Structures are given as C-alpha cells and as structure tokens.
Amino acid sequence: MSDLVRNILRLAIFIFVQAFILDKVPNLHRFVVPYLYFLFVLWLPFTTPRLTLLALGFLCGLLLDYFTMTPGLHTAACVLIAYVRPFIITLLSPKEAQEFTFREPSPKAMGWGPYSIYALILTFLHHTWLTFLQWLDFGTFMSFLIKVVATTAISMVLIVTVEILFPRKLKFRTNTA
Amino acid sequence: MRNIFIFIRRYFVLLSFLALQAFALWILFTYNRFHRAVGLGVASEFTGSVNAQVDKVDDYFHLREENRRVHQVNDSLMNLVSSNFAQVDTTARAITDTLRLTDSTRDVRRYLWRAAKVVYNSVNFEKNYLQINRGATEGIRENMAVLNSDGALVGLVVAVSPNFSQVMSLLHVQSRVPASLKNNNVFGTIEWSGEDPRFLLLKGISMDVKLKKGDSVLTSIYSYNYPPGFLVGRIADIKTDKASGFYNLKVRSAVNFNAVQQVFVVENLQRTEQLQLDEATRQKMEQKK
Numbered sequence: 001m002s003d004l005v006r007n008i009l010r011l012a013i014f015i016f017v018q019a020f021i022l023d024k025v026p027n028l029h030r031f032v033v034p035y036l037y038f039l040f041v042l043w044l045p046f047t048t049p050r051l052t053l054l055a056l057g058f059l060c061g062l063l064l065d066y067f068t069m070t071p072g073l074h075t076a077a078c079v080l081i082a083y084v085r086p087f088i089i090t091l092l093s094p095k096e097a098q099e100f101t102f103r104e105p106s107p108k109a110m111g112w113g114p115y116s117i118y119a120l121i122l123t124f125l126h127h128t129w130l131t132f133l134q135w136l137d138f139g140t141f142m143s144f145l146i147k148v149v150a151t152t153a154i155s156m157v158l159i160v161t162v163e164i165l166f167p168r169k170l171k172f173r174t175n176t177a
Numbered sequence: 178m179r180n181i182f183i184f185i186r187r188y189f190v191l192l193s194f195l196a197l198q199a200f201a202l203w204i205l206f207t208y209n210r211f212h213r214a215v216g217l218g219v220a221s222e223f224t225g226s227v228n229a230q231v232d233k234v235d236d237y238f239h240l241r242e243e244n245r246r247v248h249q250v251n252d253s254l255m256n257l258v259s260s261n262f263a264q265v266d267t268t269a270r271a272i273t274d275t276l277r278l279t280d281s282t283r284d285v286r287r288y289l290w291r292a293a294k295v296v297y298n299s300v301n302f303e304k305n306y307l308q309i310n311r312g313a314t315e316g317i318r319e320n321m322a323v324l325n326s327d328g329a330l331v332g333l334v335v336a337v338s339p340n341f342s343q344v345m346s347l348l349h350v351q352s353r354v355p356a357s358l359k360n361n362n363v364f365g366t367i368e369w370s371g372e373d374p375r376f377l378l379l380k381g382i383s384m385d386v387k388l389k390k391g392d393s394v395l396t397s398i399y400s401y402n403y404p405p406g407f408l409v410g411r412i413a414d415i416k417t418d419k420a421s422g423f424y425n426l427k428v429r430s431a432v433n434f435n436a437v438q439q440v441f442v443v444e445n446l447q448r449t450e451q452l453q454l455d456e457a458t459r460q461k462m463e464q465k466k
Contacts, residue, residue, distance in 0.1 A: 020231050023299055026435060033301055050190045058197050066220040067228075068299065069306040069343060072205025076198055083194040133205060134303060139371070 003045055003103070011060060014040045019067035031143065031150040036158045037064055037074075038126050041082050042119060043168075045104045050086055057082025077130040081122045088118050106168055119159050120152075127151045221308065225341035228296040228308055236438070243438050246326050288404045289444045291315065293323075296341070300348055300374040300434045307332065307344040309440060317342045317442055322396075322403045326439040329408045329431035330354065330396055334442065342442075347409075348374050348434055355397035356409050358388060364397045367409055367428065374434050377410055379426040384417055386424075394428050401451050404443050 018037035025034070041057050048056070061078030065071045089105065092114040102109035105118060127148050135144040185192065236243075297308035311317050323331045323344045332352070336343040345352055350371045356379060357364035365381035379394055392412045398405035414427035445451075 023301060051193060054190070054194055054197055058201070061201070066224050067297070068302070069308075070205070070302070070304065071220075072201045072203070076201035076205065079194065079197045079201060083190075133202075139303070 007040075007044065007056075010043065011040050011063070015060070015063050015067065018064055023068060029150070031147045032154050033151055034158055035127065035130075035151060035155050036162070038078055038081060038122070039159060039162065041078060041085065042122055042159075043104055043106075044085075046089065047103075050083075053082045053085060054079060073130065073133055076133060077126045080129050081126045084125060085122060088121055092118055104168075107163055108167075115163075116156075116160070120156060123155045123159070124148070124152050127155065221336075221338045221341050221343065225296060225308060225310070225338070229310060232294070232296045239436055239438055242436065243326075247439065250326050250328070287445065287447055289446055291317070291442045291444070293317075293342075293440050293442050295437050295440055298346075298434070298437055300346075303350050303371040305346040305348040305374075305434070306335075307346055307437065307440075309342050309344060309442070310340070311442060312340040312342050313337045314339050316444070318444070320402050320448070321445075322443045324404075324407055324441045324443060325432050325437050326441070327408075327431065328441075329410075330403065331432055331434075331437055331440055333402060344440075346434060347377060347430065347432070354403065354409070355400045356394050357397040357399075358382070358386070359393035359395050360388070361386065364399060365426075367394070375430060376413060377428045377430050379412070379428050380423065382424045382426060384422050384424060388412060388415065388424075388426075390415065401445060401448050404445070 014037040018035070022034045022036055037060065040060050041053075044053060044056060057078040057080075058075055061073075061075035062071070064074045068074070093110055105115065107115045109115075110118065131144055131148050131151065135141075135147075291311060293309040293311040295307050296310050297306075299305045299307075307323070309317075309323070317334060317337055319334055319337060321334045323334060325331050330347065332344045332346040332349070333354075334342050335345045347354065347367065348369050350369060352367075352369055354367040355364060356367045363382055363386050365379050368378045368380055370376075370378055382388070390412055394409045394412065396403040396405055396407045396409060408431045410428040410430045412426055413429040416425040416427075418425050
C-alpha cells in the first residue's frame with residue numbers, strides 16, 4: 001500500500017472511531033474525554049513536507065469538527081501540533097528525515113522512550129490548546145487544569161494501547177523503491 | 178520590496194501556520210456567536226449521510242427500549258381519539274394544542290408536529306448538539322422545539338440544511354428555556370451547568386414559592402418557541418441562595434439524553450404573527466416617547 005492510500009484509510013478510521021465511538025462512550029467523568037484521532041498527525045511519514053503537514057492537520061481537525069459541530073476547535077489544536085511536530089522530532093532524534101530507517105514515527109523507529117516523549121509533548125500541546133479554547137467561554141481555571149491533565153493521561157493510555165495492539169508493519173526504507 | 182519577498186519565503190511555513198490557526202479561531206468564534214459556521218450547511222449534508230448510516234446500526238441496540246416507549250405513547254394517544262368519548266367537551270379541546278379565535282366553534286391549529294429521527298447526538302461536551310434527519314425541504318425552520326417520543330423537551334432547532342437540522346440540546350451551556358412549575362405555574366429559566374448530563378438547573382424562582390422534591394417542571398406558556406405544558410424534568414434537589422433570594426434548583430431531566438432516538442419537531446404556526454405584534458408594539462411605544 002502506498003503512503004497516500006494508507007494515510008487516507010487511517011484518517012477515515014481515526015475520524016470514525018473518534019466521532020462514533022470515543023465521543024459516544026458514556027463519560028467516565030466530566031473531566032475525562034478520550035481523544036485519539038490526532039494520532040493521525042503523529043503517524044504521518046518523516047518525509048512529509050512541513051506545509052503538507054499543516055494542511056493535513058487542518059483537514060483532520062476540520063473533518064472531526066464537522067462531526068462534533070464545533071467548527072474550528074479541533075482544527076486549531078491539530079494545526080498547532082502539525083506545526084510543532086518537526087521541531088520535536090528534530091529534538092528527540094537529531095538526524096535528517098532521509099536518514100531514518102523507518103518511514104514514520106513509531107516506537108520501533110524511534111525507540112519507546114523518545115517515542116513516548118514525542119507523543120506526550122504533542123498530546124499535551126493538543127489538549128492544552130483545545131481545552132483552553134473551550135475554557136475561554138466556559139468554566140473555571142481549576143477545571144481547565146484538571147481537564148488538561150486528565151485528558152492527556154487518558155490519551156496516552158489510549159496511544160500506548162493502540163501501539164501495542166496494532167504494531168505497524170513498517171518496511172525499511174530502501175533505495176530500490 | 179525584495180526584502181519582503183525574502184522574508185515571506187523564509188518564514189513561509191510559520192506564516193501559513195499563523196494563517197491557518199487564525200482561520201480556525203475565526204470560524205470557532207463566529208460559530209459560537211451565531212450558531213452557524215462557514216460551510217456548515219454543506220458539511221452537514223456529508224456528516225448527515227454518514228451519521229444516518231451509522232445510526233442504522235445503532236438502532237438495533239435500542240429497539241427494545243424504543244418499542245416499549247412508542248407503545249406507551251401510542252397507548253396514551255389512542256385514549257385521546259375522539260371516538261373514545263361520547264361528547265368532546267371544551268376542556269378536552271384545550272389539551273389538543275388549539276386556540277379558538279374569531280369563530281368560537283372552530284378550532285385553529287397552533288402547533289404542528291412532525292416526526293423525525295436523531296442521527297447524531299452527544300452528551301460529553303459543554304455544547305451538545307443533536308442532528309435530525311429532517312431539514313428545510315420537510316419544512317423544518319430554525320427555532321422549532323424538539324420533543325422526544327415521551328413528549329419531554331429535548332432542545333431547539335438552531336441550524337437547518339436541506340435534509341438535516343441541528344438541534345441545540347438542553348445540555349448546552351448557552352441553552353435558556355422558559356419553564357414553569359406544574360403546581361403553581363410560577364415560571365423560571367432552565368439552564369445547564371455543563372457538568373452532569375442527567376441534571377439541569379432551574380433558575381429565577383423566588384424563595385417565597387413553596388415547592389418540594391419531585392415537583393414537575395413544564396415548558397412555560399410564555400414562549401414563542403416551545404409548546405406549553407410539556408415535561409422538562411422533576412426537581413431533584415433544592416438549595417437556597419440567601420444573597421439573591423432565589424432558589425438554586427437541580428432538575429432531573431425527563432429525557433435520557435444518552436438514548437434519544439425518535440423525536441417530534443414542533444412548529445408554532447403563529448410564531449411569526451406573535452413576533453410581528455411584539456415588534457409593532459415596541460415601535461409604537463417608542464414613537465410615542
């Protein structure tokens with residue numbers, strides 16, 4: 001499967017799961033909303049140009065927004081993590097995109113340590129921005145803080161679960177292709 | 178000039194990030210103010226068709242519960258059929274949502290009910306919306322009330338596309354619904370705190386009113402949008418606010434928002450006339466000044 005087809009399928013699945021399963025499970029607590037769809041942005045190939053990253057983040061957020069009827073909310077958060085993503089990757093594993101032996105960020109490609117830090121930082125950024133925008137017209141500062149921490153925690157649990165349950169069979173990059 | 182181009186080329190990614198972010202925030206904030214968004218009408222045609230497919234599957238999980246409820250409503254409606262009565266007296270007519278105008282023997286229909294089905298619904302956010310499978314082509318307009326199959330209040334239509342409509346649920350922090358107590362017709366406002374989807378808040382009832390737990394809260398007769406006398410919920414908790422002299426009432430919602438499926442969209446056929454009169458009065462009084 002080419003990267004293009006793979007990522008289109010992924011986007012469809014992530015949005016579907018987020019809109020029809022995670023947003024609909026009876027909430028554990030009013031602070032805890034499970035978010036997973038932004039993993040799409042985290043899983044994009046290393047070689048994605050930064051502009052394309054931004055555009056894809058925008059698309060991913062907007063698509064979910066139209067399902068949850070909050071246009072702009074998830075879009076803003078997704079664009080933010082799509083913009084920050086390349087910096088985090090460079091920080092954590094300082095090499096050129098072409099030098100990676102795997103195509104996309106995964107525990108296998110980066111190692112569990114750096115990968116979970118990568119996921120944690122982006123998850124935290126995403127939730128902070130998202131909750132901040134919600135908090136602007138509703139709620140107290142305390143609930144804002146608790147909500148950021150709680151949603152980040154539940155998202156990290158989900159991400160680790162997904163990584164263990166669905167290990168991506170990533171081919172080595174070869175120069176024959 | 179050349180320097181500007183160099184600057185733009187150098188920071189192109191950053192600039193496009195800022196532009197996209199600004200665009201996202203713009204649609205977010207304009208949407209909250211007007212309950213509308215760029216392309217929401219077009220988008221809800223797409224999300225609506227996906228939602229309708231998923232909902233087909235989802236229906237099977239609620240069949241038993243929904244059957245029971247529909248059966249109950251049918252039962253109560255059958256009892257209202259005029260053939261059950263030897264004589265239809267005036268008090269019985271008042272219940273059928275009619276107003277008698279010029280001719281005292283003729284009933285004028287005031288509320289028109291349309292059946293619809295919920296295709297998307299959420300309870301987990303601070304601003305929850307439902308999407309129903311009826312839109313402008315079926316005559317749905319903004320500001321129509323939405324009731325569930327038990328006749329309990331669900332929300333208000335806030336946006337319409339050709340085949341689908343968005344309903345602002347009672348579980349929405351901006352929702353304000355006029356409501357009154359069944360026992361003494363004192364009226365207040367139903368709001369939501371954004372916390373527990375089972376409970377609503379009733380505000381604006383002063384502390385000299387006598388009430389107790391379990392009292393019914395109905396939709397108010399003082400409303401252009403909502404048909405009067407339909408159940409909103411029952412008082413679950415009574416707290417008093419000494420400073421303001423008003424009760425803080427917690428109301429257990431009559432609707433289980435997790436499982437809303439079949440709904441009625443209720444149109445007030447005289448709404449335009451009422452609003453025109455209201456507007457005309459206001460203009461008249463201002464001219465007098």
